[in-house]
Amino acid sequence: MRALVYRGFNDLRWEEVETPVIGPEEILVRVRACGLCSTDVWKAMYHEAKPGMVLGHEVSGEVAETGSNVSSLTVGDRVAVFHRAECGACYYCKHGDETLCSEYRQQSIFPGAFAEYIRVAPRLVGKSVIRIPDEMTYEEATMIEPTACCVRAAAKIGIAPGDSVLIIGDGPMALLNAQVSKTAGALVILSGHHDHRVETAVKLGADYAFNSNKTNLRMNVLELTGGRGADVAIVAVSSTEAVQESLKLVREGGKICVFGDFRDVPQPSLSLDLKPVVHSSVSLLGSWGCSTKDYHAAFNLIKTGRVRVMDMITHRFPLDKFMDALKVFLGKKCIKIILHP
Ligand SMILES: [Zn+2]
Ligand SMILES: [Zn+2]
Incomplete structure (x- = not known):
């Protein structure tokens, strides 16, 4: 062969x-x-x-x-x-x-x-x-497999119906995270840098999607979340700046899932301001891969057309x-x- x-x-x-x-x-x-x-x-x-x-x-x-x-x-x-x-x-x-x-x-x-x-x-x-x-x-x-990684992240971070979820990134994993968050009943806001991907996010069901190079993302997020910030942010890019940025975009007591792989950032020079993590009780957690159970869940989401x-x-x-x-x-x-x- x-x-x-x-x-x-x-x-x-x-x-x-x-x-x-x-x-x-x-x-x-x-x-x-x-x-x-x-x-x-x-x-x-x-x-x-x-x-x-x-x-x-x-x-x-x-x-x-x-x-x-x-x-x-x-x-x-x-x-x-x-x-x-x-x-x-x-x-x-x-x-x-x-x-x-x-x-x-x-x-x-x-x-x-x-x-x-x-x-x-x-x-x-x-x-x-x-x-x-x-x-x-x-x-x-x-x-199914990439979708399953998003199923796992959504379960780990704990998305509840009605939660506002901000997806940072517009690559395939970001678009899948947006769709999976929708299946969990969230209001989904996506932020990316590529117009064609941002447009696709809306076609796939994101409630709002912005090219953050062209608009003030923080203002948009605050406006859409009653001035509080998102309940959940999923950082689906390998960027320490994006993680830092997400700390300013989630509400007090909000949750951030670090989802981007980061292996293509050989030595991330991370200078994170961790004060909000403590003083605003923000949770920061990572999610990697998926279990066989997540894989079966993702299969069903695709089979039933809930993830396109x-x-x-x-x-x-x-x-x-x-x-x-x-x-x-x-x-x-x-x-x-x-x-x-
Ligand atoms: Zn993969
Ligand atoms: Zn084991």
């Missing part, structure tokens, strides 16, 4: 590799679509990937082969594959911190989803592979044109890019 192999910085090649051989508890999935995630770009750009590695994780496809002990899936099933699974039994899992489980972080799809086929580890077959309905496209199914992802997909590339996709990604004229083997 072919896979997109990382050979070095700016050097990813669509080349011939061994087709994975599955064990009795495993399945082989023919990849049909895979989302390009900022973490893939980050790994490729910041030397985090090791030569020989195959990136890609937001994946869907068709079951091509099942191990002799697998009865829950059949060849030909259309599936979404979550590339992780928590153990469910360790200290972290028992305390609702599944994404900190040591098993969770282990590689479980081989060689990686930017390939024609993936081998899916036994732990995933039971709980991380979902058979998708005919009306769900493979492209939609790739968006197709309008977010602006570009599609075959995997052998990955370098072109990367250029478009870095140019920020896109929202979500989907790759097809």
Whole structure:
């Protein structure tokens, strides 16, 4: 089969590799679509990937082969594959911190989803592979995982119906956070720097969206929240300035979720004024990844149309044109890019 192999910085090649051989508890999935995630770009750009590695994780496809002990899936099933699974039994899992489980972080799809086929580890077959309905496209199914990360963040930060939620950022994760916050019954305000993304946010259901380069965001937020500030802010960009800014945009007693990945900020020079955290009782918390439960919740949100992802997909590339996709990604004229083997 072919896979997109990382050979070095700016050097990813669509080349011939061994087709994975599955064990009795495993399945082989023919990849049909895979989302390009900022973490893939980050790994490729910041030397985090090791030569020989195959990136890609937001994946869907068709079951091509099942191990002799697998009865829950059949060849030909259309599936979404979550590339992780928590153990469910360790200290972290028992305390609702599944994404900190040591098993969770282990590689479980081989060689990686930017390939024609993936081998899916036994732990995933039971709980991380979902058979998708005919009306769900493979492209939609790739968006379950990023949506699930937003489901988790919303649950962690505790969004209640009627809450005002400010999303800082206008990338795909910001737009998904906006939609997930809406499903929780929030009034959603989004702030970004790109007109086309800000407009898309409104189309997808954000109540208000601003290009903060062109308007006074703080004034707008205060006006929309009775002069108090937002109940919740979700910072969906990797920017310490944005975190600092969010402290001025939430109300006293408000909550801030640091959601941006921050790994593309090698050494964030954070000078945060923490006085409001103490004196205004503002809560600051992080959210990373999603559990299998979040993944199933996100699947239902997309299946029922409460989170709309197709309008977010602006570009599609075959995997052998990955370098072109990367250029478009870095140019920020896109929202979500989907790759097809
Ligand atoms: Zn991702
Ligand atoms: Zn665990």
